Amino acid sequence: MLITYLVIIVYLIMASCFFNQWVVFFLADEDMDSQQRFYSTIVLVVATILWPIIVPLAYLELLKFHKKHKNIIDLLINVSEPGSYDE
Numbered sequence: 001m002l003i004t005y006l007v008i009i010v011y012l013i014m015a016s017c018f019f020n021q022w023v024v025f026f027l028a029d030e031d032m033d034s035q036q037r038f039y040s041t042i043v044l045v046v047a048t049i050l051w052p053i054i055v056p057l058a059y060l061e062l063l064k065f066h067k068k069h070k071n072i073i074d075l076l077i078n079v080s081e082p083g084s085y086d087e
Contacts, residue, residue: 011052018055019048 022044032040047054066073 015048015051018051
């Protein structure tokens with residue numbers, strides 16, 4: 001029983017953290033009209049409720065992007081390191 005309560009508490013804490021972070025991005029976008037804002041609010045609420053599914057899927061997309069563009073990312077990292085190019 002204690003484990004169940006602990007899981008629920010962790011779920012709610014993580015959901016509130018994700019919601020807070022996502023609402024900051026949501027409010028920063030001033031180019032949305034009222035219909036887009038309505039749909040974005042629905043997506044925000046659903047994503048907050050389903051974060052245990054959404055976050056791993058988003059991470060997999062990030063890994064796929066990194067794998068696809070690994071050469072470019074490595075090139076940009078090497079160029080931005082101090083002393084990695086001749087001045």
